[in-house]
Amino acid sequence: MRRNRRTPWSRQLVAENRLSVYDLIWPVFVIEGENKREPVPSLPGVERLSIDVLVSMTEDASSLGILAVMLFPCVDSELKAPDCAEALNPDNLVCRAVRAMKATCPGIGVICDVALDPFNSDGHDGLVRGGEILNDESLEILCAQAVVQGMAGCDAVAPSDMMDGRIGAIRDALDTANLQSVQIMSYAAKYASAFYGPFRDAVGSAGSLKGNKKTYQMDPANSDEAIREAALDIQEGADMLIVKPGLPYLDIVSRLKGAFALPTFTYHVSGEYAMLKAASQKGWLEYDTALIETLLAFKRAGADGIISYAALDAARLLAGRHKH
Ligand code: PBG
Numbered sequence: 001m002r003r004n005r006r007t008p009w010s011r012q013l014v015a016e017n018r019l020s021v022y023d024l025i026w027p028v029f030v031i032e033g034e035n036k037r038e039p040v041p042s043l044p045g046v047e048r049l050s051i052d053v054l055v056s057m058t059e060d061a062s063s064l065g066i067l068a069v070m071l072f073p074c075v076d077s078e079l080k081a082p083d084c085a086e087a088l089n090p091d092n093l094v095c096r097a098v099r100a101m102k103a104t105c106p107g108i109g110v111i112c113d114v115a116l117d118p119f120n121s122d123g124h125d126g127l128v129r130g131g132e133i134l135n136d137e138s139l140e141i142l143c144a145q146a147v148v149q150g151m152a153g154c155d156a157v158a159p160s161d162m163m164d165g166r167i168g169a170i171r172d173a174l175d176t177a178n179l180q181s182v183q184i185m186s187y188a189a190k191y192a193s194a195f196y197g198p199f200r201d202a203v204g205s206a207g208s209l210k211g212n213k214k215t216y217q218m219d220p221a222n223s224d225e226a227i228r229e230a231a232l233d234i235q236e237g238a239d240m241l242i243v244k245p246g247l248p249y250l251d252i253v254s255r256l257k258g259a260f261a262l263p264t265f266t267y268h269v270s271g272e273y274a275m276l277k278a279a280s281q282k283g284w285l286e287y288d289t290a291l292i293e294t295l296l297a298f299k300r301a302g303a304d305g306i307i308s309y310a311a312l313d314a315a316r317l318l319a320g321r322h323k324h
Contacts, residue, residue: 017299019292021065021318025111025265026311029202030054030097031074042198043270044277046309048074051093051100058105064315068109070158070307071097074203075118084119084127087145095152102153111185112149114142114170115161123200123209125161126216133216135163142166143173150179158185158242162216168236185265186238189226189252192217195245195271202270226252227259234260242307245269247294250301257302266298268308276310288317 004014029048031038036050049057058069073093079086086092094112101110115125116138122128126138138161146157157174159166167186174182192214200206218225230241241260243253244267257264276294280287291310298306308314 019296021315023305024311025068025307027070040202042201062108070111073118080121084116087119098152098154110154111156112154114146114157114159117205123205138163139169146170147177150182156183156185160187167233171237183239185240186233188230188233188241190244195269198270198274253301263304265305266303273309
């Protein structure tokens with residue numbers, strides 16, 4: 001076995017999987033204001049960006065070869081309410097960000113998250129009454145949210161809310177609004193995970209979240225259930241699938257890709273990124289190599305691409321690498 005591994009050229013030649021900049025989707029946090037960059041303490045190296053800064057960083061990302069950006073708004077707390085009305089405001093932070101990005105960088109894919117948590121004073125992804133998540137009532141507002149984002153010009157919507165029946169409802173709503181070409185990238189298998197902590201800090205939903213999301217997000221114990229979730233989403237019109245979180249769920253990526261052969265993405269989530277950063281800041285891991293190994297592992301598992309806060313870091317490393 002060692003002969004093929006002996007030299008760099010030979011290792012490259014026999015490599016079964018390769019990571020490229022085209023595999024990377026960059027998730028970003030947007031804030032109000034101008035010329036603002038706010039560090040997120042639990043995500044070292046990640047900043048919340050005002051729209052103008054986001055636009056100029058998107059141009060940099062695009063020139064590195066990154067194909068798509070995923071937007072997450074950090075909404076002022078006065079705008080959060082139990083009815084999540086701000087999610088439907090065609091002039092809300094996300095919609096303004098989409099328009100600005102499309103005006104300056106039309107070629108980059110802009111993907112909007114569909115879920116109510118950034119707008120909900122309860123911090124939940126759906127509407128809440130008496131401690132219960134209201135699945136069917138939530139669908140209506142999620143559909144309207146997707147339409148507002150589609151009208152603003154996003155290329156794809158990514159429903160991360162995990163309400164039952166949302167993909168079909170959103171597809172119908174988009175089609176009715178003459179937004180037939182907006183893609184749906186479904187979080188088909190999204191687990192109720194402890195690895196979302198730093199994300200909730202970043203969008204400011206950590207403090208407001210009442211209870212947990214276990215009644216609508218998946219149980220980490222389950223794998224067959226992911227197949228049923230994905231089958232429903234595909235039947236309802238999903239164009240692409242997401243598995244979330246990433247590394248602890250490589251088996252799910254592999255099963256979904258094998259079962260459905262749909263474009264399948266993995267979300268290297270905030271807690272995973274934070275672990276890498278924290279350990280490397282302590283000198284316990286080498287960030288660059290651990291990052292590339294992590295991203296490559298997603299490819300090996302069958303992912304078509306990876307949503308990662310480290311997308312820009314990885315893009316720069318890939319651009320400068322000839323030595324691996
Ligand atoms: C919620 C949403 C979450 C993430 C993306 N969309 C958190 C949650 O479900 O509470 C987490 C992403 C991450 O941790 O990086 N709609």
